[in-house]
Amino acid sequence: MIVIADLDKTVIKTDLLYESLFKLLKKNFLYVFLVPFWLLGGRAKLKREIAKRTNIDPTTLPYNQDVISYLKRQKSSGKKLYLVSASDINYLKPISEHLSIFEGFQGSDGQKNLKGKVKAEYLTKTYGSSFTYVGDSRSDFHIWQVSEGAVPVGTPKFHSEVESKFNVEEKIEFDKRSPFKLFIKAIRVHQWAKNILLFLPLLLSHKIFDFELLIKAVYAFFSFSFCASSVYVLNDLLDLDADRMHESKKSRPFASGELPLSLGMILAPMLLLLSAIVAVQVSQAFVITLLVYFTVTTAYSIKLKSLVLWDVLILACLFTLRVFAGSAATGIYITEWLLGFSVFFFLSLAHVKRVAELTHLRNIGRKFVAGRGYQVQDSQVLTSVGVSSGMISILIFVQYLNTESVQSLYQEPKYLW
Structure with missing residues (x-):
């Protein structure tokens, strides 16, 4: 059995697109004038251009410990874990190596933004339908439609919405303050x-x-x-x-x-x-x-x-x-x-x-x-x-x-x- 996890707002509590964007602007604020032109080529193009100019330190990211604990339990039970994200693939390798629980990883490549329907097509082509997917947003509904199991990460309201439509194996709630x-x-x-x-x-x-x-x-x-x-x-x-x-x-x-x-x-x-x-x-x-x-x-x-x-x-x-x-x-x-x-x-x-x-x-x-x-x-x-x-x-x-x-x-x- 395979478990596939999203990265942004799932394995980590933040979004690498915004993380890398602010890192880029701190490096040189004049990049703010190039961002709109990169975005004209699509979100995958934007992510790749930013990734060319910035690095992400995996040791400082805010990880969702509840998700990490769930993934480690699945790995201990013999399941294979994969990290598949809409974030640029250049960021996924250091994160995957830092966590040391994933068999492999895949991300956006500058051409395709690996999210929603595009991600669902990639996953079914690569893994078939015998996988459980851990995600956090409505764009993941396309993936849960073709997966065997769903593990929603978010609020109780989001959990209820996912439960009404898909086969939920486990729910992970964000520990949020007021x-x-x-x-x-x-x-x-x-x-x-x-x-x-x-x-x-x-x-x-x-x-x-x-x-x-x-x-x-x-x-x-x-x-x-x-x-x-x-x-x-x-x-x-x-x-x-x-x-x-x-x-x-x-x-x-x-x-x-x-x-x-x-x-x-x-x-x-x-x-x-x-x-x-x-x-x-x-x-x-x-x-x-x-x-x-x-x-x-x-x-x-x-x-x-x-x-x-x-x-x-x-x-x-x-x-x-x-x-x-x-x-x-x-x-x-x-x-x-x-x-x-x-x-x-x-x-x-x-x-x-x-x-x-x-x-x-x-x-x-x-x-x-x-x-x-x-x-x-x-x-x-x-x-x-x-x-x-x-x-x-x-x-x-x-x-x-x-x-x-x-x-x-x-x-x-x-x-x-």
Whole structure:
């Protein structure tokens, strides 16, 4: 008896077409202009062109352990296993070798997209009808029509639909968390707390109770948050391999395969559009500041975060830009004291973050940060720069306390010490 398993959303929780596409775009974002032309030649052509330019690391993929366990049980009972997928065949060999349970494999070859009817024809021609097929989508109905048994992978609703039409031998359900919780985690709502910095000019100018300015600041806060979430989603899509090698980031919804990458492709531009709609209600200066933030943080996600020291400098600038955004939204001028303090204070925090990561890696016996340019031995230099930046920010604050503006703004300036 033969058991044939699909790959995407079955053996693995993700889709290799999107995986490889984002890997390609991270390699060179200009490939985005070639993708539509490749697609004109069909999905098989698109997959082959991407596969020519990218590699998939089988050790980092999010495997569906329930499916793997089922396949191993079938192999132990003497059945032969084969991996047949619509993904490009160039990706299947390393995955098959990594799992070491399949007798053979087949995938799309650049001419035929091995899915639905095309896959059903290939399977009947190669294996006859004496096989059980493990699949996850309605396109697999064509295959289950010609197979002896069906093993659907998915939701209970999908299982019921398959059971009503085919001979189901076993059902495998995805272990999924609440979609709403996954969505909230994907857009990182908890990171919106950083954008409270937009209220800083309003607070320090003692105009926090000016209702008109406060409303503008609130609009700016949500616009900035939607924009930041858009970039967070894009960052997660481009950084899948590095996230999966990270102890905590591997549980992120896209890296873990709990949210489909195709959803991320829709979510990122939708959040950006929502951000723009809110931004135009604030001011032109705020829109320009938001555009600068989006450009810099996108460049950071694609390339700049892998550059040693440049990444922490850019992080500090992005935090300072939030203060600028608050100024642009409310029209409140920010002083050179606040600007100088912000730059060095956030530069210090950025170094603290990197040092903490490197210290943790040293404790668990690793030598470098995945997706970054740092190694464990860099922590000493980063510590020195971080401490120096922190001391400079304190010095600026102390100098500010001796200015006339402090005396006029605060009745008891001594408490600022």
